Amino acid sequence: MTMNVAVASDHAGFSLKGKVLEYLSGLGHTVEDLGTCNTTPVDYPDFAEAVANAILSERAERAVLICGSGVGASVVANKFRGIRAGLCHDTYSAHQGVEHDHMNVLVLGGRVIGEALARELVGAFVNAKQSQEERHLGRLAKIEAIEEKCGLESLRGLVASSD
Numbered sequence: 001m002t003m004n005v006a007v008a009s010d011h012a013g014f015s016l017k018g019k020v021l022e023y024l025s026g027l028g029h030t031v032e033d034l035g036t037c038n039t040t041p042v043d044y045p046d047f048a049e050a051v052a053n054a055i056l057s058e059r060a061e062r063a064v065l066i067c068g069s070g071v072g073a074s075v076v077a078n079k080f081r082g083i084r085a086g087l088c089h090d091t092y093s094a095h096q097g098v099e100h101d102h103m104n105v106l107v108l109g110g111r112v113i114g115e116a117l118a119r120e121l122v123g124a125f126v127n128a129k130q131s132q133e134e135r136h137l138g139r140l141a142k143i144e145a146i147e148e149k150c151g152l153e154s155l156r157g158l159v160a161s162s163d
Helices: 011-026 044-056 071-077 091-101 115-127 134-162
Strands: 004-009 030-033 062-067 085-087 105-109
Touching: 004 011, 004 044, 011 030, 011 062, 011 105, 011 115, 044 062, 044 071, 044 105, 062 071, 062 115, 071 085, 071 105, 085 091, 091 115, 091 134, 105 115
Parallel strands: 004 030, 004 062, 062 105, 085 105
Antiparallel strands: none
16 A cells, blocks of 8 residues: 655754655655755754644645654654654554554654664554554544643633733
């Protein structure tokens, strides 16, 4: 199964991003490069937002996001309702995150993993299928309820602080 995959990185993930783009294209996927375009220092939240927007607008079915450690980009991506970003350094997590948790963004640490492992992780991620088992769907429904509740609480806090 081929799909549309968005790929983005900050400066620390730029080198690995090129390898990931090449690998995904070689697998036959349609790939959208969302930047950055060189190693000039940039802010990872901008690229996490670009990936989230690509998924949420349905331009991409899945995305790969790379920063130095992967932690910062993962934190930012998960701020968007409907984004399920997982920082993975092992193949089990890369496919299980899709299967059980419907992960749609694979986050990698460009300064943490090498090219060979990145290929393995990306391959496991794009080849995984989302489980439709009731136990997994029930857990996802709970996540969606938490997102809804937290979104409302955040809005209430903003309204209260502006009074």
